Amino acid sequence: MTKMIKTFALANALALSLSACGSTGSSLGGLGSPYGLVRAGQTVNVGSGAMSVTSPREWNRQGGFSFTDVRWVEDWTLNGPYLDGITFVTALPDNKRLIWQEYKADRQVPRFRSTMTAPEVASLLETLFRVEGGSVEFRTLGLAPRTFLGANGFQLDFEHLDGDEVWRKGRAVGAVIDGRLYLVMLDAARAHYYAQALPDYEAIVRSAARRR
Template identity: 45%
Template sequence: MHHRRLAAVAALSLALAGCGGPRYALVPAAPVTVAKGSMTVRPGIAWNRSPRGRYDVAWEENWTENGPLLDSIGFIGGLPDGQAIAKQRKKDDRKVPVFRADMSPQDLVSMLESYYRIKAGATVFAAEGVSPATFLGTPGLRFDYSYVGEDQVKRRGRAVMAVVKGKLYLVSLDGAALHYFDAALPDFTAMADGARLG
């Protein structure tokens, strides 16, 4: 009887998975390429690859463990000079600045803040700190921030980024300030520290 019940639950899960909703794909705790094969990371726990969002660019990939409203890791790999980190329309009143290979650390931070204010709906955004970091074996920067979205949930974030051969590489963690950010931070840090090109 127990096996029959498990089989029924599995069949129902598969049926529901095929119902046109967003499709998540399991990412096991093993080395994996992300963002169109531009980087390799090694998660220490299983994550779920999120379906593409309306502002996602071609160089982007996003993961979540507990659902995107609670935690998410974003990867942008090989974004070329002249492209933005979010899809935009020419007629948009407010736009995220496009990436330029010669951006200063402050320009990169401002670009990321613009994304959160314009595309992620942050009503409050605070830069918590910017510091040098090595990412993909290249000098880069680490940016810590907090924000409150339209849903009034306080979130914390960390982005680690570097410009390699004129292209932007970035990993970011966003999580609800209560529990989820801190819970995901060790695995995120290990992935960012161990990330490599290709």
């Protein structure tokens, strides 16, 4: 997740190099690449393996982990993480964070609690973007009930302005099931890239299934 919301300098370089290939779903793979290809129609287990999704076209899957990643979270991108990304949260347990942080970090991202309501999860995501993503403005556009993975969940729509002066727009669909957080989140540059990725995102959300 931090690759999508924090490492803007690296992501910008990736985006520039991939500007011509995003609409075709070309892979970021290659020698030394941190990404692998998810093919159209392929069903894969994401994050901790507690959830599977089917990709409607080729997407690029983050491979391996950085020291800030946690095993319940996985990121995909179509055009490079500076421009768009989908984050999967798969059965995040009680008292765990969406990212790894130093114990003495000045600004802490709250831990997920199994009793959290939809507004509290929305607040957690906003804090994540402000603390780790450097968002200087965050707007909640809507928060409504939505069924996810067969459970009573929620849909959060939002937009945020980051330190790089780019407005981004997002949607998160999730649910707390058996005390664990399951969530799929789209976050993309508001101009063009959000609308481009939204149909794929919705197809992926509809395809999501729990794995026991």
